[in-house]
Amino acid sequence: MKNKHILLAEDDVDFGSILKQYLEVHHYQITWAKSGSEALEIFQKSSENHFSIAVLDIMMPNMDGFRLAEKMINKAPEIPFIFLTARKLKEDKIKGLKLGADDYIVKPFDADILVLRxxxxLRRTQNPNLIKKSSKIQIGSYTLDTGNYRLLRNGNVQKITExxxxxxxxxxxxxxQLLKRExxxxxxxxxxxxFSGRSMDVFISRIRKHFKADPNIYIESTRGIGLTFHINEEAEKIS
Known part of the structure; x- marks a missing residue:
């Protein structure tokens, strides 16, 4: 993996120190912020692609992990992130999923599990095979710009995640084609x-909203099997 720089936001000094040292042993570069506001300041001053992933504690002073994630996404929607929390509330997990979290880990946890995740x-998000080359794909009245993570329609630009x-x-x-969920x-x-299944459901909901202005495009769910991305064949063109 080409980049293993983590922005760690954790206000518990003892836990943060141990976690930082453990991740460094596993060859990660760690920038540790002890509050949400400090993490945001560091992130806003960083150059594009400076961090490969963010690990955010939810319960922090000044700015909690959810709010921090929202502000980070506004600057760099492609950055993956993991939430850490001492709470097991279903509402927290749902909120994290809606924000697009890549994982949600409840404390206490085995540090080896965090490293594995x-x-x-990182292997998934840095996988060049997901989108093999930068291109512009015409999908109905939309243009998908795979290189810049944008969806364009009638002069409007929607920034999307990787x-x-x-x-x-x-x-x-x-x-x-009917694609199986697995x-x-x-x-x-x-x-x-x-968790991945719930995360996918959130992303499917987002994509439906992205394409809602074009009646030629819709996603059909087949219960217990999978999904079909329907598009009017006459409406498509690859540029």
């Missing part, structure tokens, strides 16, 4: 566990 996420771009591109390459999960998420 970090490695999996995963959204990969998922839309994958759907387009298999348009009008097939999509193993290709884009490289995992078909419960």
């Amino acid at each position: 970090l490695n999996n996420i 995963k959204e771009a990969a998922l839309i591109n994958y759907f387009f390459q298999h348009k009008n 097939q999509i999960l193993n290709t884009i998420w490289e995992n078909d566990d419960f």
